[in-house]
Amino acid sequence: MSAARTPAxxxxxxxxxxxxxxxxxxxxxxxxxxxxxxxxxxxxVDPYPPGGxxxxxxxxxxxxxMNSMAEDVTMFTDETVEQEGPVRPGPSLDTWAAEVRAGRVxxxxxxxxxxxxxxxxxxDFPGRRLQSVYLRWVYEQSVAALPPGxxxxxxxxxxxxxxxxxxxxxxxxxxxxxxPLLADxxxxxxGHLDADxxxxxxxLTSFADRHRLVHLPPDFTADSDLSVLPAGxxxxxxxxxxxxxxxxxxxxxxxxxxxxxGEYLPSGHEPVLYVGSRRGVPYHxxxxxxxxxxxxxxxxxxxxxxxxxxxxxxEPADFRSDLWPLxxxxxxHAHYHRLFTTHPERTAVDRSxxxxxxxxxxxxxxxxxxxxxxAVPDPADRLDLDALDHPLEGVRHTSYDxxxxxxxxxxxxxxxxxxxxxxxxxxAVFLGLLSVYGQLTRLGExxxxxxxxxxxxxxxxxxxxxRQLLALSRAGVVRFLGAGITVETDEERGVFRAGSATVPGExxxxxxxxxxxxxxxxxxxxxxxxxxxxYEDGAAATANGLLSVDPADGRIRDRAGRPHPRRFAxxxxxxxxxxxxxxxxxxxxxxxxxxxxxxxxxxAFLHDRAGLSRTPVSS
Numbered sequence: 001m002s003a004a005r006t007p008a009x010x011x012x013x014x015x016x017x018x019x020x021x022x023x024x025x026x027x028x029x030x031x032x033x034x035x036x037x038x039x040x041x042x043x044x045v046d047p048y049p050p051g052g053x054x055x056x057x058x059x060x061x062x063x064x065x066m067n068s069m070a071e072d073v074t075m076f077t078d079e080t081v082e083q084e085g086p087v088r089p090g091p092s093l094d095t096w097a098a099e100v101r102a103g104r105v106x107x108x109x110x111x112x113x114x115x116x117x118x119x120x121x122x123x124d125f126p127g128r129r130l131q132s133v134y135l136r137w138v139y140e141q142s143v144a145a146l147p148p149g150x151x152x153x154x155x156x157x158x159x160x161x162x163x164x165x166x167x168x169x170x171x172x173x174x175x176x177x178x179x180p181l182l183a184d185x186x187x188x189x190x191g192h193l194d195a196d197x198x199x200x201x202x203x204l205t206s207f208a209d210r211h212r213l214v215h216l217p218p219d220f221t222a223d224s225d226l227s228v229l230p231a232g233x234x235x236x237x238x239x240x241x242x243x244x245x246x247x248x249x250x251x252x253x254x255x256x257x258x259x260x261x262g263e264y265l266p267s268g269h270e271p272v273l274y275v276g277s278r279r280g281v282p283y284h285x286x287x288x289x290x291x292x293x294x295x296x297x298x299x300x301x302x303x304x305x306x307x308x309x310x311x312x313x314x315e316p317a318d319f320r321s322d323l324w325p326l327x328x329x330x331x332x333h334a335h336y337h338r339l340f341t342t343h344p345e346r347t348a349v350d351r352s353x354x355x356x357x358x359x360x361x362x363x364x365x366x367x368x369x370x371x372x373x374x375a376v377p378d379p380a381d382r383l384d385l386d387a388l389d390h391p392l393e394g395v396r397h398t399s400y401d402x403x404x405x406x407x408x409x410x411x412x413x414x415x416x417x418x419x420x421x422x423x424x425x426x427x428a429v430f431l432g433l434l435s436v437y438g439q440l441t442r443l444g445e446x447x448x449x450x451x452x453x454x455x456x457x458x459x460x461x462x463x464x465x466x467r468q469l470l471a472l473s474r475a476g477v478v479r480f481l482g483a484g485i486t487v488e489t490d491e492e493r494g495v496f497r498a499g500s501a502t503v504p505g506e507x508x509x510x511x512x513x514x515x516x517x518x519x520x521x522x523x524x525x526x527x528x529x530x531x532x533x534x535y536e537d538g539a540a541a542t543a544n545g546l547l548s549v550d551p552a553d554g555r556i557r558d559r560a561g562r563p564h565p566r567r568f569a570x571x572x573x574x575x576x577x578x579x580x581x582x583x584x585x586x587x588x589x590x591x592x593x594x595x596x597x598x599x600x601x602x603x604a605f606l607h608d609r610a611g612l613s614r615t616p617v618s619s
Contacts, residue, residue: 008039008149009606012172012181014159014530015189016046017053018581019571021139022075022591023189024152026599028145029077030085034603038610039149043181045159045174051136053191055581058132060222062112063249066131067242067286067461070094071122072584073131075138080588083596090141092585093134094122109133123288125462155181160529162186162567163537170566184609185602187554188547188569192220194527195519204489204496204513211494214512218519221246229512231255231269236498236508238485239516240277245461245469247516248273252472264471273478274508275516276500280392280483281410282469283460287427288419296337296428298435301359302330307442319447327436327450328363328385334432335383338425339376349375383429389453392483397503400479407480408473411466419463431587433458437579438590444551445575448544459580479508487513521545521573531573539564547574553601554594565605568598 013020024042031040048054066073076090077083091099097120099105109117116130143152157174164170164183171180197205201217208215214228214235221243229235229251237244253259256267299306306326310317317323336358340351347354354375361368376382387393391410397403417423433454440446472478482502490497495509519525523541526532535541538558540548547569548557554570555563570576576594583589 008041008151009184009610010041010043010182011602011606012043012045012159012170012183012186013189014045014172014186015053015191015571016044016048016050016139016154017056017189017191018051018075018135019189019191019591019595020044020046020053020187021051021135021142022595023187023570023599024146025075025088025138025142026085026592026595027150027603028142028147029088030596030599030603031147031150033086034600035147035150035607037147037149038607040151040606042150042152043155043172043183044152045155045157045172045181047156047158049136050154051139052132055191055220055222056128056132056135058113058129060128061250061254062127062129063253064128064222064246065125065462065465066128066582067125067245067459068580068582068584069123069286069462070097070120070126073126073134073582074585075135075582077592077596078586080586081592081596082588083593085596085600088145090138093126093131094120094124096134096137105137107133107137125286125464158530161533162530163533164566166565184566184606186567187598187602188530188556188567188573189571190528190530190569190573191571192518193521193531193573194219195522196525196527198520198522198525201515204487207489207491208513211511213494213496215496216512216514218515218517220518221250221516226250226254229271229514231271233271233512234508234510235271235273235512235514236481236487236496236510237273237275237514237516238277238487238498240275240279240282241455241517242283242459242461243518244275244282244516245465247514248469248472248478249465252468252477257477259468259471262467262471264468264475264477266475266477270477271512272476273472274481274498274510275478276481276483276485276498278484279390279456280481280485280500280502281407282466283456284388284458285415285418285460285463285466287430288463289421289424289427291424291427291431292342292421294341296334296431298330298334298432299439300330300333302326302436302439304439304442307439310443317443319449323440323447323450325363330436331385331429331432332358332363332383334428334435335425336376338428339381342424343381343422346378346381347375348377381425383425388457390483392502395483395502397482398506400481400503400506400508403480403482403503404473407482408470411470415463415466430458434579434584434587434589438588438593441576441578441590441594442551445542445544445546445548446577451577454579481508523547534567539567542575546577549574549576551576552597554598555601568602570594570598 070093074092101118161173170183173180197217255269482500484501488497496513497507499507522545523535540557540559550563554568556567578591
């Protein structure tokens with residue numbers, strides 16, 4: 001009788017969305033050289049279908065879009081990515097759609113979605129359901145590219161706990177399954193997570209319950225029950241980012257309204273949305289043109305040498321005193337390099353002279369102000385990050401009616417500028433923002449203030465969404481509250497009240513309050529039983545509530561700072577979070593670098609632990 005076959009090593013990946021799919025793509029790319037022809041079982045765990053996962057699943061409203069153009073989305077690496085593994089080229093979303101149209105790529109999709117794919121252009125903003133089809137195709141291609149000895153087993157369910165010693169096999173327990181999956185390594189790629197409300201949100205919910213009001217705490221808008229918001233009634237909305245845009249769409253077009261000739265025709269089923277936030281304005285629109293000519297050389301002032309110096313310092317880097325001056329200098333470099341090379345008629349000194357003096361001047365110093373005033377005559381051509389971050393600073397109105405016109409003018413001007421190549425220094429700053437984010441991931445945790453600033457300036461809504469917002473404002477369906485929003489409860493009247501610093505002394509009353517933002521990460525309040533179990537087992541979380549991981553390869557750290565040899569994590573719930581859900585082609589996305597490093601570390605560990613011989617697979 002022949003001897004029993006030795007079991008293959010096991011890798012469990014929890015989370016089958018874009019990050020889990022990207023990890024499998026990197027395993028397929030690196031396995032031929034690092035793992036040879038040896039066997040490996042990959043168990044992929046997620047209650048949602050592989051590829052899209054929860055956020056990008058097909059089962060959601062067709063009204064919801066991505067906030068990136070099709071030509072700016074890819075799941076494949078290129079030579080700009082700083083990684084040790086090989087580049088395996090693949091199509092961006094728009095190129096993939098063209099291949100589908102030409103019949104060279106076959107996908108399983110409804111006739112409706114196939115029609116959307118065939119109409120998709122590179123500068124269109126795709127629906128999220130269409131992106132789900134692309135992600136499913138990428139997943140299938142990645143699985144097909146794995147060497148013959150590597151097998152993927154899909155588990156449609158939720159992982160609730162990981163147990164096991166640091167030096168032994170891990171046990172991954174699935175909801176409703178009596179026996180665990182035994183794993184040599186575990187990688188968490190579980191994306192954004194739900195969280196229980198904090199004390200302040202619980203108090204608001206309790207107040208709403210006492211007075212029969214509606215309070216929707218932070219949540220994924222696509223998963224919220226918006227039917228509880230009554231037609232024609234005022235609704236206070238706190239938050240003006242992408243979650244608000246989804247809310248706006250679902251409560252207007254989603255209730256039967258439509259746009260004609262740039263104006264909104266209400267259905268009569270919409271509530272009236274009173275929206276405010278800390279800044280009081282929506283995120284800046286996505287830039288609506290492509291970069292022509294010379295790209296700014298990046299990084300220049302905030303690159304590997306600067307990061308190495310910060311990491312070698314005696315104390316952790318402080319965002320405001322250590323990082324922000326370098327970031328300001330880097331973004332200014334991108335801005336003025338583009339201005340001097342592409343729009344030299346709007347400058348007044350020699351470029352090399354300017355660059356020399358710019359390097360020597362401290363950010364925010366009188367010397368820099370003097371240099372910019374002499375070199376760039378028009379103040380509109382100068383980069384003022386503080387003004388960008390606080391556009392309503394010092395603005396005051398005596399009534400909300402007066403504020404509406406000013407906010408519409410602000411949004412109209414922003415749309416015009418973000419679609420005008422004459423201001424292409426804005427696109428250069430966007431590239432600078434991407435470069436800075438990529439460098440910050442090496443520090444171990446991207447600072448919270450930076451992530452918010454980046455999202456506001458670089459990850460805003462499509463231009464067409466802001467044009468819809470203007471139409472809704474003119475129709476009276478959306479009303480602007482301004483900056484520094486304050487929400488109070490009135491026990492005597494049994495209502496929510498909202499005011500702002502922009503219109504002091506004026507208040508809006510409502511029987512409904514919506515928090516238009518994602519839940520803040522929190523080890524104490526996470527609804528993920530899997531993460532709770534990790535924290536109980538000693539995993540470390542930062543002050544911002546993120547799971548602490550080693551920036552080198554994504555290994556989960558314990559509270560003593562030790563990386564776990566058999567547990568990894570990637571994604572927005574970790575200190576290694578990247579700047580966005582997807583990467584633009586040829587921008588060296590840090591998520592690709594992270595995926596590659598984790599895939600290589602996992603393959604090397606599994607190979608060495610199993611005592612395998614490394615016989616490369618010919619490609």
